[in-house]
Amino acid sequence: AYQRSVQSNELNKDDTLNFAKSSIRRVRAEVLLDIISQVTDTKNKFRGLPLGSSAVEIVDGGTSTFFLTTFGRATRTTVCSCEVALEPNLSQALHLLNGDTVNSKCTQGGVVRKLIQGGKKPAEIVDDLYMRCLARKPTASEKAKLMVFFTEGRSEEEVLNDLFWAVLNSKEFIFNH
Numbered sequence: 001a002y003q004r005s006v007q008s009n010e011l012n013k014d015d016t017l018n019f020a021k022s023s024i025r026r027v028r029a030e031v032l033l034d035i036i037s038q039v040t041d042t043k044n045k046f047r048g049l050p051l052g053s054s055a056v057e058i059v060d061g062g063t064s065t066f067f068l069t070t071f072g073r074a075t076r077t078t079v080c081s082c083e084v085a086l087e088p089n090l091s092q093a094l095h096l097l098n099g100d101t102v103n104s105k106c107t108q109g110g111v112v113r114k115l116i117q118g119g120k121k122p123a124e125i126v127d128d129l130y131m132r133c134l135a136r137k138p139t140a141s142e143k144a145k146l147m148v149f150f151t152e153g154r155s156e157e158e159v160l161n162d163l164f165w166a167v168l169n170s171k172e173f174i175f176n177h
Contacts, residue, residue: 024175026088029071030055036102036168039133041109067101096169103165112160122150125160133167 027035033055037044043052048060055068064073070091096102106112111132115125126146130138138146149159167173 026071026175029068029073030058032071032174033065033067033101035173036105039111039168040105040164041111042105067095067099070095070099096174102168106161106165106168112157112164116157116160122156122160123147126163129160129164129167133164133173134170 026032033044037054044055045051046053046055046058046065049057055073058064058068072087112125112129115128120128123143126143127137130136137143146163149163150156152159
């Protein structure tokens with residue numbers, strides 16, 4: 001059932017029991033932090049683990065970060081998977097938008113700066129950021145809308161960092177679909 005589409009059709013629109021379609025669900029806390037770190041070229045540091053360890057490697061339920069706690073990482077006090085909170089909430093949205101995890105990782109990794117220094121044009125960098133984060137290129141419509149921002153007088157790096165941040169905060173990035 002893993003390769004099922006999330007889009008329903010006339011036959012499966014009301015079917016919730018037979019795995020007729022895939023359901024959209026938020027990526028687990030550990031995985032989300034790891035993919036944010038991966039696409040931003042940054043390393044995580046957790047107590048008792050070496051620099052660069054992934055969040056999914058944390059065995060101790062007491063070892064956590066504000067990000068992992070906010071996004072519902074299990075404390076592992078029981079063996080029940082019901083301990084994991086996968087429902088999105090306001091705290092998560094606010095942390096993604098205003099918290100220091102995504103904001104600092106976008107600039108700390110220097111992805112945009114490296115692409116600019118590599119001599120790429122803004123349109124190519126837009127394609128690279130989409131491929132890096134969403135595994136697809138922007139549609140013609142998306143790209144046309146994005147290219148307008150480069151004519152507003154702000155620096156290319158500032159516009160591209162804002163785009164990088166926006167893609168990392170998009171539903172397409174945060175949810176399995």
